[in-house]
Amino acid sequence: METPFVFGKIATDQNFTDRRVETERLLQNFRSLTNTIIISPRRWGKSSLVIHAAKQLLMSEENVKLCMIDLFNVREEEEFYTLLAKEVLTSVSSKWEEIAVNAKNFLARLIPRISFTADVESELSFGIGLEELKRNPDDILDLAEALAVSKNIRLIICIDEFQNVANFGDSLAFQKKLRAHWQRHSHVAYCLFGSKRHMLMDVFANVSMPFYKFGDLMFLQKIETEEWIPFIRQKFQMANKVIERDEVQLLVELVDNHPYYVQQLAQQVWLRTEKLVVPSIVKEAYNGLIDQLSLLFLNSMETFSNAQLGFLKALIAGEKQLSSKQTLQAYRIGTSGNVVRIKQALMEREVIDLQGNEITFQDPLFEAWLKRDWFK
Template identity: 25%
Template sequence: MKSKISNPFVTTGYLGPEFFCDRKDETERILRAIASGRNITLISLRRMGKTGLLKHVKHKLEKSGNPVSVIYVDLLPTLNGNDLLNSVSTSLLRIKTDEKNIIEKVLGTLGSLRPKLTIDSLTGQPALELVIDSPATVQSGFDKLLLLISDIKRDIVFMFNEFQQISRYPEKNIEQMLRTVIQTYPEIPFIFSGSSRHMLENMFLSAGRPFYQSSELMYLDQINENDYREFIKDHFIKAGRTITGEAIDGIFEWTRLHTYYVQYVCSLIYESGDMKTDLPDLKKVFLRILTDFEHQYISYRNLLPSHQFRLLSAIASENVVKNPTAGKFIADYNLTSPSSVSTSLNALQDKEMIVRENGKWMVYDVFFSRWLEYNYSK
């Protein structure tokens, strides 16, 4: 028997429409693309709610009048073509379909790769391990899986999350291989998504790349402020509790309206059990977060060269910075020279500690940014 959800502000996974805020327009756009057989690529910052949106679309497709089987594959943990094929085949084992003997069919299809059926120790779900000895084997295996999928007597949608990960594989022809196989099955819509804007734009907008113009690009921004406000208030009201408008404004400002961080703050407030939440209560929650994460952030500080850390702290102090190589910014924060700032900027971007959005630089992790601001701001 499943336990009842005691806290409606979910920070991991997807627990159903009741706990999912807004994204109506984005959901409908993806569903229309699927219905029209178009591929679509969803791009957003990490923790903006991209995975939740995909799971929400998956839920709607599986619960629709004409149920659709969704194959959802998270590529973030994968390191090479072998991992890719393992993830795809494992996801295929877990799809909701009326197809009989799906496990036997997958094992038979991949028999030449010596598949080993295992059980995930945490979820109890089936998983598959394959033996891949060359990129050609990856292509052959993926082709066989898509052929099997196309024969399933039900509509299928394929979702690849963190798709930019394939660009980091040691195999140099993975993009070409995937594109070659995917275009052979136009009846299967593909949803690609990822958190590295420049990598995905290069992949889908550069004429020399295999996936050039093969997918419609969709950018996911913050949830509408008014919709998010109502979502938060409604869940507190349902519990017989209140949260003031000023407190909600404070949450939105402190978290930059970034979905995961809004959810995290609201989760802690809800967890407290207080019947009313106002600004003074909110400040206690902020302090708790900075304290809880402090050991992690001190580790970040100790791992960074001093100039990179000074630049990171300076950006956090400003919240966002349009031109970090400007003379005034460099002088205000004692950052030596434009060339050293540029070098540190590139290094911090490579480490995904900062990100440039809408022409402005910011610390990627909002809580880390607030910790830096709290401890190192002038």
């Protein structure tokens, strides 16, 4: 029997839970063509939220088109332009003849090369010479607006892994160029998000950066336990299995309400249950999940310096005065200046998160493994 819990891929339809407030806010932004930036730690459901809201929009609104772009494998500015042009062209038309006409009409100066394979898995191949791109990328940056105006539509462009633009050569100039064009678009809205929270914060929340105040900044929060309870109980009921409120609460709290791990642990509990879930099943599944990840965690430990390991040990021990002389000596962290550098390095590696003065682990199971196995 197929398990009813989804993790590691986009959660849609009946697999999507809660986020009602965020969904409505995102829908309002889409409808009003307000740019949106979504920031949260990895695997908190940003992509699922965007897809969920976009589906609702397309079902309720006319003359709206959606363009989804993933920059995961994009490392250079020229690749970005080519991908943007291809996805925008294909999002407004499904007929390759019309795509070719639009490319000719709106990108004539760039001399685009288009080919189309008319097989079972039809695919558009789109390319532009690097020299043409370097001379004039403006037509591509304004392509979405030009097409939206000509077709009398609204276009929503959602770009995942947007933080990758920070790695382009002369990234600051590139971001200035994007902002200069996109802020003038009145028929297009941009929804930008990604998996590197610290990089996104630097791009969008840094007053000195071009994309500062580009749009509505949404910080996703964890899904509350009360929202998980009916969702998980219903999934069990569908298979004639029973999980009571207390066991759901235990399950959710063990993984600190982390959306990905809630679904994964729920699956493990579901697989271990014949009829009724008892606390021992939840705890057994939880420890089994940590065991599954232990090799991954063990390998990651080899990449930390001794000072970083000391810092992690201090966190696990509950130390609050990390820069005190006593803590520095007890955990062999080094100097107080080292603490600042270690915090920054661990945030960049997405090991910890810093909100105000509170330091938390981004991965609750990594924290649990450190407590249970590494620093025992």
